[in-house]
Amino acid sequence: MSRTSGMSRRRFVAGAGAAGLGSVFLSGRAVARERALAESAARAVRVDGTTLQQAATAVGDGAYKRLTAGPGWPLVVREELRGAGSGRDGRRTGLASFVQFTDLHLTDTESPVRFEYLARLIDSAHRPQETLTVRGASSLVERVNAVRQGPYTGLPFRCVMATGDNTDNHERIELDWYLSVMSGGRIVPNSGDPGRYEGVQNSGSGLYWNPGSSVPDAYKAKGLPEIPGLLGGAVRPFDAPGLSVPWYTTVGNHDDSIEGSLPDLGLLNDLYTGSLKVEGCDDATAAQLADALLHDPGQAAVLLGKLLAGGGAVRTVTPDERRHPFTPTEFARAHLDAKYTGAGPVGHGFGQDSVDSGQLYYTFDLADGVLGISLDTTNRAGFADGSLGTAQLNWLESVLKDNSGHWYDADGHVVRGGSDGRLVVVFSHHTSATMGNLLPDPYRPFEGRHGGAELVTLLQRFPNVVAWVNGHTHTNQIVPHGHSVPERAFWEINTASHVDYPHHARIIEIADNQDGTLSLFTTLIESAAPYRTDFADVSDPGLAALYRELAYNDPYATPATRIGTSADHNTELLLTAPAG
Structure with a gap:
């Protein structure tokens, strides 16, 4: 229109x-x-x-x-950090336009290292739509390619930034799917036996939605239909168009640990690539394992071993070496593979130094005069929430100083910098409220860890920081920081996932209103899939449409809370433009 x-x-x-x-x-x-x-x-x-x-x-x-x-x-105009001046639309100059993807969770649903039998206790353990994550993500790419520009500045998208949990269980095959969705190419969204699906959704167990049969199950009791062709369509190869604009990657906890919760110390590699898959257990064990995943990763590994030894319903599946979990070094190296360059840039933020060091944080030019900073907020000690190591925090402070005309020291005194300064947008997977995991990193046990409040304090020292963009919570929420000192204020923009409904991505535009204020426009987009579904339509668009509708009907999910309020959707966020 x-x-x-x-x-x-x-x-x-x-x-x-x-x-x-x-x-x-x-x-x-x-x-x-x-x-x-x-x-x-x-x-x-x-x-x-x-x-x-x-x-x-x-x-x-x-x-x-x-x-x-x-x-x-x-559009909702938000003035918590600065009032909106009249006539600004006529004066507005666009500075940057880009898109945020987050929490794609491209899922190998046939993997032995999954905990689907805990879905009634942990909703993310199993989703009825999860066989369709790869097609759903590709449909989102189609939407970006069609929209092409920011709705309020008209600027073409400079890039897409994916803010973590790009994979669900940090498997090499999931990483291949993610890189192929973003760069384009032939995708076979199937593991194990190339000729059939071997996951819980054809197990016959009443714990799961079995779409291809009339067997009663907990999901059909909640109204989910029979769709006989769904699983065959889900594992069918297809050609992903890939993004037509450059793209970058930020790492999330599901790209770093087992199911985003257990530390990957190499102890479960044989299970990943083996032939035994747990598909059920008794209620008491399920409750113990669910609690351990949240509070005691070591105990979770012990309980999983007991289930495999005969304490649960175990299915034999086809082994697949491509399910092997990747390391941070392998994550960076895969991005540098020429077959995944797509619209660029080479490495998508990562360089050879990322491969050599395993450090997955970097800077990039978001637009002329606008710097992007991608952080790694994961903690390899496990658990879902995150934090920053001391070395990364010191690096961040150094980058901010190098790109600021002035800043405030810890005592609130102004310090003049050596540059004219650039606007800064910070990207991470975790939000300020989900960075409380201060356990020592087992790979750097003597390094300190720093939480969200400390990061907010650091960012507020630099007036040219205008936004912190993140994911993780699977919820749309926009939070202002710095009400008391407008010059030191910024907006935290958190966007819902593309695995749980509402399946949003977000366009973000930065505009100079030429009156001492900036406007950040945030506009949500959905995938290109049709809204109307047809249970007999298992074409690629039909499957992408089912992906969205099944997510809405997940009986263990809470779409009403994740969608956010009108003030978290399409917004104009006002703030003071940095001086000098």
Whole structure:
């Protein structure tokens, strides 16, 4: 929809309401929403393909909800850190435009090292839609390639940044799928036996959704349908288009540890690539293992060993060496492989120094005059939450000083820098509230660890830091930092995952309003998949559509909380422009 055509439709609806016809066709609330959408579109260059235009909406009275194209979400102006000046749209100059992917969780669902039998206790252990993660991610790539530019600045996307949990269980085959989705190429989303699916969803166990059979299970009891062709379609090869813009990678805990929780000390490698897969256990053991995954990784490994020794339902699957977990060095090296260069850049943020050191943090040019900093907030001691090591924190402070015109020391005194300064956007997987894991890194046991509050304090010393963009929580949430000192304020932008509903990515634009303020525009986008599903349609678009709808209907998930509020969706975030 073009800016002009979008306005004509919305003005007609709003005008009809004002003339008295709206009471027939629309409620007063709907008229207000249409008016807000029209105003949002009027301020934009274009809204096509974004949630400013339309967004998935659940319909139906049954247990299983279908999705359809619903009304878009209007722009919300947030002034907690700085008031909005009038006339800024006419003066606005775009500085940067990019897209954030996060928490793709491309999943080898047939892997022996998974804990699907804990889904009723830990919702992320098994998802009914998880065989379709690779197709869903590729459909998101299609959306970015179609939208191409920021809706408010009109600037072409400079890049896509994926802020971690790109893989689900840090397996080499999952990493290959991720790199192929981003760069393009032929993908076979299957492991083990190349001719069939060997995961829990054809096990016949009532714990799982068995889409290809009429066997009763816990998911069908919640309304999930039979879709006989789903699993065959899920493992069918397809050609991923790849991004048409450069892309970068940030590492997340699922790219670093077993199921994002257990430290990878090499003890379970044989299990990864072996033939034994646990598919069930008694309730007491499940409760103990779920608690151990959250609080005692060592005990979790012991319990898993007991299950394999005969304490649970164990299935024989086809071994696959490609399931071997990757190390940080291998993660960086894979990004440098020429077959994954795609739209570039070579290495996607990682260089030979990343391979040599295993250190997965770096800087890159986000736009002219805008620096991107990608952090590694994972902790190889295990557990889902993160922190920073001392060496990385010191490196970050040094980078900020080198790219700032001035900053504040720890006592609040201004220090003049040696450069004119650049705006800075920081990327990480974890949020400020999920960086409390201060356990020593087993690979650097004598190095200190630093949490989210300490990182916020450091970033507030540098007025040119405008945003911290992250994921991990699978929830849309935007948090202001620095209410009391506007010059030292920045926005923390957290975006929901693309494995759990609502399956969002986010366009972020930076604009100079030429009045001493900056605007950060954040616009959510959904994949290119059609909203309407057809259980008989197992084409690539049909599977991508099912991916979204099944995620909404996951009986153990909480989509209503993850979607966030209107103030976490499409926003204009005001803040003071750094001086000098």
